[in-house]
Amino acid sequence: MAIYLDDVSRTFGEYLLIPGLTTKQCIPTNVSLKTPLVKYKKGEKSAIELNIPFVSAIMQSVSDSGLAIALARNGGLSFIFGSQPIESQAEMVRKVKKFKAGFVTSDSNITPEATLADVLALVKRTGHTTMGVTDDGTPNGKLLGLVTSRDYRGEKDPKDRKVKEFMTPFSKLTVGEVGMTLSEANQIIWDHKLNTLPIIDKDQKLAYFVFRKDYDSHKDNPNELLNMTDKKLLVGAGINSRDYKERVPALVEAGVDVLCIDSSDGFSEWQKETLQWIKEEYNGKVLVGAGNVVDQAGFRYLVEAGADFIKVGIGGGSICITREQKGIGRGQATAVIDVAKARDKYFEDTGIYVPICSDGGLVHDYHMVLALAMGADFLMMGRYFARFDESPTKKLMVGNNYVKEYWGEGSNRAHNWQRYDMGGSESLKFEEGVDSYVPYAGKLKDNLDVTIGKIKSTMCSCGATTIPELQKNAKITLVSSTSIVEGGAHDVILKDHNR
Numbered sequence: 001m002a003i004y005l006d007d008v009s010r011t012f013g014e015y016l017l018i019p020g021l022t023t024k025q026c027i028p029t030n031v032s033l034k035t036p037l038v039k040y041k042k043g044e045k046s047a048i049e050l051n052i053p054f055v056s057a058i059m060q061s062v063s064d065s066g067l068a069i070a071l072a073r074n075g076g077l078s079f080i081f082g083s084q085p086i087e088s089q090a091e092m093v094r095k096v097k098k099f100k101a102g103f104v105t106s107d108s109n110i111t112p113e114a115t116l117a118d119v120l121a122l123v124k125r126t127g128h129t130t131m132g133v134t135d136d137g138t139p140n141g142k143l144l145g146l147v148t149s150r151d152y153r154g155e156k157d158p159k160d161r162k163v164k165e166f167m168t169p170f171s172k173l174t175v176g177e178v179g180m181t182l183s184e185a186n187q188i189i190w191d192h193k194l195n196t197l198p199i200i201d202k203d204q205k206l207a208y209f210v211f212r213k214d215y216d217s218h219k220d221n222p223n224e225l226l227n228m229t230d231k232k233l234l235v236g237a238g239i240n241s242r243d244y245k246e247r248v249p250a251l252v253e254a255g256v257d258v259l260c261i262d263s264s265d266g267f268s269e270w271q272k273e274t275l276q277w278i279k280e281e282y283n284g285k286v287l288v289g290a291g292n293v294v295d296q297a298g299f300r301y302l303v304e305a306g307a308d309f310i311k312v313g314i315g316g317g318s319i320c321i322t323r324e325q326k327g328i329g330r331g332q333a334t335a336v337i338d339v340a341k342a343r344d345k346y347f348e349d350t351g352i353y354v355p356i357c358s359d360g361g362l363v364h365d366y367h368m369v370l371a372l373a374m375g376a377d378f379l380m381m382g383r384y385f386a387r388f389d390e391s392p393t394k395k396l397m398v399g400n401n402y403v404k405e406y407w408g409e410g411s412n413r414a415h416n417w418q419r420y421d422m423g424g425s426e427s428l429k430f431e432e433g434v435d436s437y438v439p440y441a442g443k444l445k446d447n448l449d450v451t452i453g454k455i456k457s458t459m460c461s462c463g464a465t466t467i468p469e470l471q472k473n474a475k476i477t478l479v480s481s482t483s484i485v486e487g488g489a490h491d492v493i494l495k496d497h498n499r
């Protein structure tokens with residue numbers, strides 16, 4: 001006979017938190033949202049700790065290098081989507097690893113033999129008036145001079161004048177050296193009243209420009225998620241259980257910090273083999289999460305196969321139709337609560353703490369606190385991040401509102417059919433996700449600041465200044481459907497319908 005579970009599958013909207021004692025120390029500025037990303041032994045620390053408990057979904061419409069940079073700069077981490085060719089995914093990883101706040105690779109470069117006409121054409125093309133003059137006209141060629149709009153008169157000067165005749169030559173330039181910090185570069189800019197500081201290497205090759213006007217937007221960000229040795233931003237990448245023997249080496253070579261096997265259903269021998277291959281091939285040095293699972297058996301299976309964290313959630317995502325299509329899944333809250341029990345039991349048995357990630361279905365900011373309180377160590381979100389400027393998709397006007405596109409990895413749009421190719425039969429192909437719009441919400445940082453503010457405030461109400469404290473002490477109650485009505489504005493005539 002089939003096994004019937006006693007508990008009902010429930011989701012976050014069916015619960016509320018009951019406040020605990022808020023002490024005078026319990027104020028938002030004292031709240032830390034630091035949380036482990038990968039497994040660690042009792043008494044030790046996780047090799048990667050997030051500064052905020054957020055990771056972005058492994059999706060084409062969410063996690064490219066642009067979002068990865070923005071999120072890591074704010075303390076979280078992106079997993080670059082894997083449903084693309086290996087080389088383009090590796091290139092996105094490289095782009096994040098190369099990023100240095102305030103250090104810009106020059107996109108306007110020219111040779112000394114070029115003419116004023118070439119300069120004017122380049123300004124038109126890039127929109128930038130500062131250009132590096134390099135021996136070969138590339139962004140990293142030997143630096144021979146600088147051209148800015150103050151070096152020529154576009155209307156009056158003869159168009160065939162050579163760059164070398166009007167550029168500021170290298171001998172007259174103030175330059176910085178590779179390895180200097182942004183604040184050192186800014187000090188030189190300030191002392192010499194410069195607009196641009198070229199940064200060169202020991203062979204006089206141009207590496208970056210630092211611009212005076214960027215100073216304000218690149219002040220040190222205390223929350224940045226960095227590798228403390230090389231100061232590079234951290235980045236993750238999604239992989240699958242098919243082409244991992246080619247994909248993983250390319251991603252590791254590109255400098256990826258952590259991988260995650262991306263699947264709707266991770267309780268499989270495919271994932272076990274993938275984990276074992278990676279752990280063996282790299283002597284346990286490459287970090288890799290697995291999932292998704294929704295119960296204790298799935299958690300245990302993947303942990304025993306070597307996973308560094310476990311992702312929880314089937315069918316709860318905003319663009320998900322897996323439950324409707326395949327009839328598999330579990331209410332997200334119930335899944336998190338159940339898997340958290342398995343994690344705690346495993347810790348008790350072995351002294352190894354394997355973090356769990358709640359993936360999909362988080363709609364309101366308070367859902368995030370609930371997920372953490374129920375035991376999630378960090379949260380994966382797609383819809384939330386898809387709404388921001390930094391996500392890779394187009395911003396459009398639909399009706400009177402700005403929206404951004406957002407589509408599921410299992411939707412037709414993602415062209416991810418090789419994953420459904422179970423034996424080559426065309427008839428087995430069906431969609432498991434939708435193509436949709438989400439309301440445009442502006443810059444990631446602005447939204448994140450509000451969300452984090454709310455989370456910290458709720459944690460203070462619960463008397464917790466850390467996530468482990470919240471997990472240990474939270475009081476959670478189920479709500480009836482009538483009390484959910486009571487929780488919204490009710491029995492009044494609202495003035496502003498766009499609330």
Ligand SMILES: NC(=O)C1=CN([C@@H]2O[C@H](COP(=O)(O)OP(=O)(O)OC[C@H]3O[C@@H](n4cnc5c(N)ncnc54)[C@H](O)[C@@H]3O)[C@@H](O)[C@H]2O)C=CC1
Nearest residue numbers: 241242262263264265270313314315316322409410419432
């Ligand atoms: N979290 C969720 O609820 C859902 C997520 N998704 C997303 O959609 C994307 C696709 O997910 P899936 O379809 O689950 O991808 P998948 O590649 O894990 O699974 C597709 C099918 O291929 C099989 N398979 C996997 N590795 C294999 C191998 N080496 N040889 C032969 N067969 C193999 C699987 O058992 C499954 O039947 C992912 O990005 C996933 O995150 C899709 C649906 C639901």
Ligand SMILES: O=c1[nH]c(=O)c2[nH+]cn([C@@H]3O[C@H](COP(=O)(O)O)[C@@H](O)[C@H]3O)c2[nH]1
Nearest residue numbers: 057317318320361382383408409410432433
């Ligand atoms: O059933 C599905 N069909 C899909 O096409 C699909 N694409 C992504 N995902 C999963 O949804 C998560 C993002 O969920 P949210 O938008 O709710 O944050 C993601 O992190 C995934 O776990 C999918 N699920």
Ligand SMILES: [K+]
Nearest residue numbers: 265266267268
């Ligand atoms: K399975």
